Amino acid sequence: MTRAPRHLQTGLSLVELMIAVTLSIVLVFGLVQVFAASRASYVMAQGMARAQEGGRFAVEYLQRDARMVGHMGCVNDQSHLMSSLPSFGQLFLTDRANFESLPARTYTNALRFDFALRGYEAKGTGPGDTLSLGATPVAGAPDGDWTEALPSLLRTGAGEPAPVKGSDLVLIRSLSAESAQVSSLTVSADGSEATILVDGTGWASMKRNGVQPGLLAIADCRGATTFHVDSVREPGGGANVTLTVIAGGGKSELNRSAFNLRDSIDPTLMQIRVYRADSLAYYVGVSGTEATPALYRMRFTAAPGANAIQRDIEELVPGVETLQLLYGQDNSAKQTPAGVPSGYIDAQVTASDILPNATGREGWQRVGSLKLGMMIRSNDPAMAAQRSEAPSVLGVKVGAPDDQRYRGVYETNVALRNRLFGN
Known part of the structure; x- marks a missing residue:
């Protein structure tokens, strides 16, 4: 019997292939x-x-500068400005009794060191309000998008990052943490010129990025006076530095009045020091080229012998979409607005609710704490889902666009340590 040949399977069947x-x-x-x-x-x-x-960076920048509010050397600004005989003077003033009599120069309001703190509240951004953020930040109108029109020194020009609509601004003026010991102070008989000899090592610490500061203050425990220095002679090697001040209109034309009896400070007591006079502003701005929000800082300076105030705007932290500020005010503002601060903070208010009014110095001198909140987004889309409930920044509900960016809220409360009761 012949068997049929066996055929071996080759390849895959259709079922196996599928x-x-x-x-x-x-x-x-x-x-x-x-x-x-x-x-x-x-x-x-x-x-x-x-x-x-x-x-972290944004909070650190703001905290560090806010803590210097009220610093005027040995004694704070409340003591210097609220006494029956004010012991704070400015050579920038034509009339030493009128803090508004500044020289007619651009940005000279930056020299209002009687205002250590000044805020500007964005309309519709108080606690309980709702703020809607667009996909692209919108620059605010200086005359209409804040409860008070922005002053000229906070208005930006072409090519500069403009303040964003719906975000607060704050001005901070103080004497620097760095200082130099004064070993000699010589004032002419008519008060029109002064020569100040300061410690070279301390002076080196006062420089910012190696630049000689021109806006200065001289202070001890009895008084403080701000001025613009005409010239700086720095031998180097830690040797004493010589500062020359021409009062009543020198080369700089920023000093408009002479030294007087209230500026008489005795260097032999070894308390007198020279400080840098810092004038800053923080705000959220938008760049015209990239339309990206960021935290910016304005810095107002004047080189020795210069005849104008210079404004520098630097980007600190990209991605900051809104800055909200609340001010802790002394309760004496409700009772005796012209009286001595009690040091007891009983209210957290917006800039527009400062008592007795938002434009006067008296109310701002009773601010003892600063509460700040920010919403910060990632630079690029981060696959983040839209939140079911709008996040809150210091009580302001913030509606963000659904652009998949990660967003975080950061809040902190800063005690203005130079205004703590008893300082």
């Missing part, structure tokens, strides 16, 4: 999902890290 293809598709799909999830997790982590990093 099963193999199906398994391959499932495997590839699983790998794609794993990589997609890993990428989403990485992008989210990066966005969160950038926002948190920005939040």
